[in-house]
Amino acid sequence: MAASVTSRLRELLDRTFGRKIGRASVFGLMRDPVVLLDARDAIIDVNPAFERRLADAVAATPSSDPAEKATVTDATARRTDGDGSRGATRPGRRGRTSALGRPVGDALPDLAAVLDGPHERAGVLLEGALDGWAATVETLLDRRGGRLGRTVILRDVRAERAREKRLRYQADRDPLTGALNRRAFDALLAQALVEPDARVTVAYLDLDGFKDINDFYGHATGDAVLIETTARLSRVLREGDALGRMGGDEFAVALVGLDRTSADPIVARLRDALEPLHEVHSATIRIEASLGIASAPADGRDAQALLSAADAAMYRAKSARQAAGIATLDPVGGKPPGGGKPSGDGKPLGGGQRPGGDGPPVDGESSG
Numbered sequence: 001m002a003a004s005v006t007s008r009l010r011e012l013l014d015r016t017f018g019r020k021i022g023r024a025s026v027f028g029l030m031r032d033p034v035v036l037l038d039a040r041d042a043i044i045d046v047n048p049a050f051e052r053r054l055a056d057a058v059a060a061t062p063s064s065d066p067a068e069k070a071t072v073t074d075a076t077a078r079r080t081d082g083d084g085s086r087g088a089t090r091p092g093r094r095g096r097t098s099a100l101g102r103p104v105g106d107a108l109p110d111l112a113a114v115l116d117g118p119h120e121r122a123g124v125l126l127e128g129a130l131d132g133w134a135a136t137v138e139t140l141l142d143r144r145g146g147r148l149g150r151t152v153i154l155r156d157v158r159a160e161r162a163r164e165k166r167l168r169y170q171a172d173r174d175p176l177t178g179a180l181n182r183r184a185f186d187a188l189l190a191q192a193l194v195e196p197d198a199r200v201t202v203a204y205l206d207l208d209g210f211k212d213i214n215d216f217y218g219h220a221t222g223d224a225v226l227i228e229t230t231a232r233l234s235r236v237l238r239e240g241d242a243l244g245r246m247g248g249d250e251f252a253v254a255l256v257g258l259d260r261t262s263a264d265p266i267v268a269r270l271r272d273a274l275e276p277l278h279e280v281h282s283a284t285i286r287i288e289a290s291l292g293i294a295s296a297p298a299d300g301r302d303a304q305a306l307l308s309a310a311d312a313a314m315y316r317a318k319s320a321r322q323a324a325g326i327a328t329l330d331p332v333g334g335k336p337p338g339g340g341k342p343s344g345d346g347k348p349l350g351g352g353q354r355p356g357g358d359g360p361p362v363d364g365e366s367s368g
Contacts, residue, residue, distance in 0.1 A: 027045075027047050028047060028048055030047055030049055030153075031049055032049060032153050032154060032155050032156075033046070033047065033049045033050035033053055033054050033153070033154040034046065034047040034049065034050060034151065034152065034153050034154070035050060035099075035104070035108070035111070035151075035152040035154070036149065036150075036151055036152075037104055037149050037150045037151075037152065038148070038149045039146075039147050039148055039149055040103070041103060041104045041105070041112070041115065041150070042101060042102065042103050042104070043099045043100055043101065043102055043103075043104055043107055043108075044100070044149065045100070046099055046100070050154070053156070054130070054133075054154065056129075057108065057110075057129040057130055058098050058099045058107050058108060059098075059106065059107055059108070059109060059129075060098070108129075108130070109128070110126050110127055110128035110129050110130040110131075111126060111130060111135060111152065111154075113126075113127075114126060114135055114137070115137060115150070115152075121135070121136065121137045122136045122137075123135075123136060123155075124136075124137065125157070126154075130154070132156065132157060132158035132161065133154050133155065133156055133157065133158075134154070134155045134157045135152055135153070135154055135155075136152070136153045136154075136155070137150055137151075137152050138150060138151050171184075172184035174244075174245040176223055176226060176227065176245075177226050177227050177229075177230035177245050178227075178230060179230045179234075179243045179244055179245040179251065180242055180243065180244040180245070181244065181245065182244060182245075182246050182247060184244065185242060185243075185244025185246070185252060185254070186303055186304075186307070188242050188244075188254065189202070189242070189254050189303040189306065189307070190302070190303040192254060192256045193296055193301065193302060193303055193306070196297075196301070197297070198296055198297070199257055199258060199259045199295070199296060199297075200254060200255065200256055200257070200258070200295070200296045200306065201254075201255040201258050201259065201260055201263035201267075201293065201294070201295040201296075202252060202253065202254055202255070202293070202294050202295070202306050202307060202309075202310040203252070203253040203255070203263075203267050203270060203291055203292070203293055203310065204246075204250070204251075204252050204291070204292045204293075204294075204307070204310035204311050204313070204314040205233075205250065205251045205252070205253070205270070205289040205290070205291050205314065206249060206250050206251075206289060206290050206291075206314055206315075206318060207225075207229065207249040207250075207287055207288075207289050208287075208288045208289060208290055208318070208321060209287075209288075210222065210225070210248075210249035210287075213225060213285060217280075217281070217283055217285075220281065221280050221281045221283060221285075224278075224280040224281060225278055225280055225285065225287060226245070226249065228278055228280065229251070229274065229287065230243065230245070230251070232273040232274060233251065233253065233270055233273055233274075235273065236266060236269045236270050236273050237253065237255075237266075238255075238266075240256050240257070241253065241254060241255050241256055242254040242256070251289075252307065252310070253270060255267075258295075259295050259298075260293065260295040260298065263293070263295065267291070267293060270291070271289070271291060274287050274288060274289055288321075290314050290315075290317040290318035290321055291314060291317060292309075292310045292311060292312065292313025292314030292315070292316065292317055293310060293313055294306050294307075294309035294310035294313060
């Protein structure tokens with residue numbers, strides 16, 4: 001009976017593949033792994049590509065009887081050509097040995113999970129032990145429409161998925177710093193604000209004196225400062241928060257699930273993260289940022305309104321800092337832009353220190 005079913009399946013496979021099926025022809029030479037199932041979804045056959053590439057995906061056989069295992073091994077070690085003749089005997093392999101004759105749900109449970117559905121399914125992504133593979137399933141019917149079995153062709157999509165992931169990453173990221181680009185940040189913020197009562201706080205930062213860094217040290221140093229700034233800010237954020245480079249020397253942070261009061265400690269840590277001196281290309285630079293804060297729903301209920309409120313608060317903070325005459329850049333042992341002089345003790349100015357005096361720091365944050 002089993003031989004009759006297998007013969008009928010192979011006749012149908014002849015039509016499926018367009019030529020006679022034998023281990024030395026299409027079935028045997030296909031580069032993609034193929035699994036042949038009977039009407040009860042027991043594994044009748046697998047091709048050599050399956051043995052080479054997916055043997056380790058087969059679940060361990062539940063049988064612990066050595067005699068039974070020896071019988072299965074001996075039976076499956078001898079290949080059978082499509083015409084029923086015996087092929088050359090060779091040692092059995094784990095994939096073929098442990099898969100044949102077993103229900104697919106027992107031997108390949110991650111494949112069995114996608115078999116329910118239409119007669120023909122293409123490119124179904126698999127999980128578990130078969131993660132990174134896609135299955136094309138075709139049901140083989142007899143002349144009266146009864147199911148004889150199925151063919152399952154497995155395609156390795158790991159490289160394709162890695163490429164797609166890389167392209168998605170590149171599409172969403174600022175190429176210099178790796179922070180989200182403006183488009184991706186706006187989309188993430190909009191998603192975080194979908195619920196009417198969503199609590200999200202946005203901090204908008206602009207690096208003070210960044211143009212002077214580019215002019216005095218060059219753009220390579222400026223780029224290095226932006227990369228280091230991104231790394232420092234990222235280390236402060238929680239899982240689910242987001243950091244975006246909005247253009248030039250402007251960054252935005254979305255603190256998801258936090259109103260203004262609960263966001264204040266993280267905002268303070270963001271500001272503190274920039275305090276240590278930047279050691280960049282043999283230069284010692286202190287960076288400060290003007291920072292504006294806006295929170296939903298108090299300052300806006302959609303992404304554009306919230307960003308606009310935080311941006312306006314940041315510019316008010318920047319104006320206040322400039323009016324106070326705060327020094328934002330002074331290289332150690334070098335001449336700052338505009339002909340100024342280093343501080344008398346050879347240390348860089350900044351961090352709220354007023355040139356020519358020891359006045360108190362000026363807070364660059366504005367709540368908006």
